Amino acid sequence: DTAVSQTPKYLVTQMGNDKSIKCEQNLGHDTMYWYKQDSKKFLKIMFSYNNKELIINETVPNRFSPKSPDKAHLNLHINSLELGDSAVYFCASSQDSIYYGYTFGSGTRLTVV
Amino acid sequence: KQEVTQIPAALSVPEGENLVLNCSFTDSAIYNLQWFRQDPGKGLTSLLLIQSSQREQTSGRLNASLDKSSGRSTLYIAASQPGDSATYLCAVRVRSSNTGKLIFGQGTTLQVKP
Numbered sequence: 001d002t003a004v005s006q007t008p009k010y011l012v013t014q015m016g017n018d019k020s021i022k023c024e025q026n027l028g029h030d031t032m033y034w035y036k037q038d039s040k041k042f043l044k045i046m047f048s049y050n051n052k053e054l055i056i057n058e059t060v061p062n063r064f065s066p067k068s069p070d071k072a073h074l075n076l077h078i079n080s081l082e083l084g085d086s087a088v089y090f091c092a093s094s095q096d097s098i099y100y101g102y103t104f105g106s107g108t109r110l111t112v113v
Numbered sequence: 114k115q116e117v118t119q120i121p122a123a124l125s126v127p128e129g130e131n132l133v134l135n136c137s138f139t140d141s142a143i144y145n146l147q148w149f150r151q152d153p154g155k156g157l158t159s160l161l162l163i164q165s166s167q168r169e170q171t172s173g174r175l176n177a178s179l180d181k182s183s184g185r186s187t188l189y190i191a192a193s194q195p196g197d198s199a200t201y202l203c204a205v206r207v208r209s210s211n212t213g214k215l216i217f218g219q220g221t222t223l224q225v226k227p
Contacts, residue, residue: 035215041219041220042217042219043217045214045215045216047189092215098144098206099144099145100162102147102159104156107155107156
């Protein structure tokens with residue numbers, strides 16, 4: 001199936017740990033994104049990569065570090081997890097052209113205890 | 114700074130009703146507007162994409178309109194069904210670097226009662 005896939009779907013971890021979320025798209029899109037959905041369901045962009053190059057970094061703590069090994073993958077690594085990091089993280093992708101829409105993954109629910 | 118607002122925050126209707134969800138945005142300099150559906154605990158499913166030069170898009174029982182000059186979009190759902198129950202999100206694509214980014218509203222949670 002053509003899609004944006006994220007792993008894991010659920011992640012429960014203790015404060016202070018380091019964790020990673022992986023994202024892969026097989027749609028041939030050039031741009032990938034990470035969005036965070038908070039407890040009030042509000043979605044906000046965190047990062048955007050275009051052909052492995054970081055192009056958007058939205059005032060996210062530097063404990064969050066995205067990595068794009070190739071244009072089909074965008075992983076999110078989080079250091080020293082805090083309670084406030086608990087949220088649902090969505091990966092998305094889009095064509096280079098501004099005239100195309102976004103395709104989202106199914107999300108990763110991160111719970112920090 | 115672009116802000117997107119969706120009204121109402123929640124809506125409950127009996128099955129069969131036609132309904133309208135509203136989305137407004139503060140800056141008309143958008144590339145396009147996209148409506149999504151989110152089921153509880155699930156990801157976002159794209160419903161309709163309207164380019165800034167377009168007035169409306171239709172898909173089945175869904176019709177989305179866009180009035181860029183007034184900063185408004187509506188999502189019309191005809192003959193609602195219980196399976197339409199979900200949260201509906203609108204998002205505008207705005208200029209940021211060379212690819213733009215989506216700015217989301219906070220959604221309208223719809224419940225359609227049998």
